[in-house]
Amino acid sequence: MKIISPFDKLTKQKIMIVGCTSAIARATAAQLASQRHSLYLIGRDKEETKRICTDLIIRYNNPIQHGYVDIESLDNHQACFDNAIAALNGIDGVIFSIGYMGEDINKLLWINYNCAVNFLEICATYFEQKKYGFIIAISSVAGDRGRQSNYIYGSAKGGLTIYLQGLRNRLFKSNVNVVTIKPGFVDTPMTFGLPKLFLVASPEIVGKAIAKTILKKPNVAYIPWFWRYIMLIIKLIPETIFKRLSL
Amino acid sequence: MRKLLKPISGWANYPSQNCYLIRPEKYCDLACHSSSCIPRGQGKSYGDASLNKDATVILTEKLNRFIAFDKEQGILTAEAGITLAEILNLIVPAGWFLPVTPGTQYVSIGGCVATDVHGKNHHHSGSLGNYIIEFELITANQKKIICSPTQHTEIFWATIGGMGLTGIIGTVRLKLQPINNPFMYTQHYASDNLEQTFSMLEDKTYDDNYSVAWIDCLKTGKQFGRSIIMSAHHATKEEIDRTYLYRKMAAKKQYKLPFNFPSGVLNRIMIRTFNELYYSKNAKNTPPYLSHYQHYFYPLDKIKYWNRFYGKKGFIQYQCVIPNPRAYSGIKQLLEVLTQRHCNSFLGVLKRLGKANPAPLSFAIPGYTLALDIPVHNNNILSLTSKLDEIVLANHGRIYLAKDALLTPEKFQNMYPNYPSWLEIKKTIDPKNYFSSSLSQRLKIGS
Numbered sequence: 054m055k056i057i058s059p060f061d062k063l064t065k066q067k068i069m070i071v072g073c074t075s076a077i078a079r080a081t082a083a084q085l086a087s088q089r090h091s092l093y094l095i096g097r098d099k100e101e102t103k104r105i106c107t108d109l110i111i112r113y114n115n116p117i118q119h120g121y122v123d124i125e126s127l128d129n130h131q132a133c134f135d136n137a138i139a140a141l142n143g144i145d146g147v148i149f150s151i152g153y154m155g156e157d158i159n160k161l162l163w164i165n166y167n168c169a170v171n172f173l174e175i176c177a178t179y180f181e182q183k184k185y186g187f188i189i190a191i192s193s194v195a196g197d198r199g200r201q202s203n204y205i206y207g208s209a210k211g212g213l214t215i216y217l218q219g220l221r222n223r224l225f226k227s228n229v230n231v232v233t234i235k236p237g238f239v240d241t242p243m244t245f246g247l248p249k250l251f252l253v254a255s256p257e258i259v260g261k262a263i264a265k266t267i268l269k270k271p272n273v274a275y276i277p278w279f280w281r282y283i284m285l286i287i288k289l290i291p292e293t294i295f296k297r298l299s300l
Numbered sequence: 301m302r303k304l305l306k307p308i309s310g311w312a313n314y315p316s317q318n319c320y321l322i323r324p325e326k327y328c329d330l331a332c333h334s335s336s337c338i339p340r341g342q343g344k345s346y347g348d349a350s351l352n353k354d355a356t357v358i359l360t361e362k363l364n365r366f367i368a369f370d371k372e373q374g375i376l377t378a379e380a381g382i383t384l385a386e387i388l389n390l391i392v393p394a395g396w397f398l399p400v401t402p403g404t405q406y407v408s409i410g411g412c413v414a415t416d417v418h419g420k421n422h423h424h425s426g427s428l429g430n431y432i433i434e435f436e437l438i439t440a441n442q443k444k445i446i447c448s449p450t451q452h453t454e455i456f457w458a459t460i461g462g463m464g465l466t467g468i469i470g471t472v473r474l475k476l477q478p479i480n481n482p483f484m485y486t487q488h489y490a491s492d493n494l495e496q497t498f499s500m501l502e503d504k505t506y507d508d509n510y511s512v513a514w515i516d517c518l519k520t521g522k523q524f525g526r527s528i529i530m531s532a533h534h535a536t537k538e539e540i541d542r543t544y545l546y547r548k549m550a551a552k553k554q555y556k557l558p559f560n561f562p563s564g565v566l567n568r569i570m571i572r573t574f575n576e577l578y579y580s581k582n583a584k585n586t587p588p589y590l591s592h593y594q595h596y597f598y599p600l601d602k603i604k605y606w607n608r609f610y611g612k613k614g615f616i617q618y619q620c621v622i623p624n625p626r627a628y629s630g631i632k633q634l635l636e637v638l639t640q641r642h643c644n645s646f647l648g649v650l651k652r653l654g655k656a657n658p659a660p661l662s663f664a665i666p667g668y669t670l671a672l673d674i675p676v677h678n679n680n681i682l683s684l685t686s687k688l689d690e691i692v693l694a695n696h697g698r699i700y701l702a703k704d705a706l707l708t709p710e711k712f713q714n715m716y717p718n719y720p721s722w723l724e725i726k727k728t729i730d731p732k733n734y735f736s737s738s739l740s741q742r743l744k745i746g747s
Binding site for chain 2: 074076098100101104105107108112241242245246247
């Protein structure tokens with residue numbers, strides 16, 4: 054007989070998912086909805102957020118709520134966060150999954166770093182008072198080392214990774230867990246049609262892995278796991294050699 | 301939106317063509333993207349219906365969300381990219397079933413509407429189009445229109461069976477049928493030859509809501525056309541309570557063919573052995589049993605990528621219908637040609653079809669339909685299919701466009717006499733022929 058320890062069991066949590074229209078967040082939400090958690094989905098695109106939410110309600114018979122945020126205007130963040138708190142009557146965790154990859158450099162830096170930090174600071178303040186909870190934020194393996202192919206996106210995500218390190222340090226004494234998710238190549242609209250992709254994971258696999266981090270509480274999670282070693286090798290290459298490579 | 305240039309093929313792996321794929325993930329991005337595009341759901345049509353050589357193919361697989369499910373009335377609304385498997389997972393526990401289902405559950409509902417699929421119950425219930433309450437069509441001029449049997453009636457019927465050439469089906473609302481449990485009350489009957497097969501399929505004592513005959517295509521002589529007739533209906537409360545009935549549960553695991561087999565693995569000896577075993581196993585006078593719906597409807601879904609059995613060159617599935625007075629003689633001629641040419645058809649399925657619906661390009665007409673899988677490594681496949689096409693035409697029959705890869709424009713127009721009325725509607729909603737596929741270009745449909 055398998056003995057189930059009470060620590061193994063993931064109790065029903067109240068989770069807010071920010072940026073729910075991204076493929077990874079949608080898959081994560083589906084996984085969490087099937088595990089009977091209470092969810093509050095936040096997206097920018099009202100129509101899509103509503104569709105994703107309705108779909109999960111029908112599929113998993115789980116009363117999921119949703120709200121909207123324009124992540125680019127920082128003034129909205131607090132109100133959006135408060136709405137989620139009110140709707141779920143307090144939350145246990147946040148999954149932050151907003152990312153942007155495009156031509157517009159300012160927008161790219163603004164969304165991936167400034168907006169993310171602003172929103173996560175609001176979350177941090179809330180959990181610091183509550184002395185309990187988790188923050189899971191999606192960064193990227195691109196933030197581990199700058200490469201000519203996408204160093205601007207990489208630098209914004211790298212900044213976010215460092216921010217999360219500091220946040221983890223700050224919130225440790227408040228019993229709040231901060232998880233940095235570093236997905237490798239994932240089959241999403243961000244990567245669809247890009248050349249030179251390899252080991253591409255489906256959003257469903259990534260969603261399942263993210264859902265697992267709620268229980269496992271790692272500091273940094275590479276998804277799928279082998280990216281930890283790929284990035285280790287990439288990070289170990291001396292800069293004098295690395296600058297000559299075409300990566 | 302970014303495009304991905306990639307060689308793709310239909311389920312039969314023949315033909316394979318380079319297409320520019322785009323994959324919208326937001327409903328508002330689902331639109332006519334270039335001067336030639338075709339939507340593609342799961343890519344399970346056998347031939348080139350979901351291909352568009354050197355042009356755009358719109359993948360709808362990510363637009364697979366449920367919109368509403370009325371458990372009281374049995375009405376389901378979903379985005380067209382959703383698969384039947386996802387639908388069944390939701391509706392079967394709630395006591396509902398699809399009104400019509402094809403032989404695999406890994407197809408999108410949009411694709412099912414666009415090909416007006418029929419099932420083993422066509423002779424009683426007709427094809428899927430009869431159960432569509434409405435759908436949203438995204439047209440060439442980027443408008444979204446709601447089509448139903450009462451609203452935009454002509455566009456509604458032109459889209460059903462319209463092979464995606466009238467626009468992109470965005471969402472579908474359909475009526476479900478109530479069931480008591482997931483089991484099918486199944487009974488097998490063996491017939492000794494083709495004549496008996498036909499008379500048994502006509503006979504009410506052997507017929508049921510769902511019935512289909514598996515034909516041993518390799519048998520000659522006295523046992524030419526011997527078959528197993530598989531009849532079933534959704535088990536009632538009383539039948540499920542009879543505990544002595546043998547129950548065949550759903551397969552727990554889906555197997556997967558990891559790679560393409562060498563062409564020619566499915567040779568004459570293999571098929572003959574398989575047929576012999578299959579016939580003798582099923583021809584025994586077995587009592588009726590309860591079979592899980594997944595077993596009865598989707599036996600091949602147990603093996604993911606079973607198409608790889610046929611090797612890299614692929615195969616073609618030849619499916620035709622021959623209308624009633626000539627059905628027996630026509631099908632007999634077709635099977636005779638196959639045996640004369642020593643053609644190894646692994647699969648042979650014979651089914652009675654009932655009343656047609658008003659859709660001008662719908663395949664199903666009253667008569668008998670025969671489906672055959674023919675490996676492409678048979679050298680003279682073109683001469684074989686053109687011979688088969690001639691027999692079908694001479695008997696006023698037609699080919700199923702969802703399976704076709706080799707038909708010619710002239711034959712198509714002869715087979716589908718309602719094509720001119722379809723073309724008229726196509727000209728009104730897509731005058732510049734933006735929605736076109738490799739199939740439509742090959743058969744000159746819509747131009």
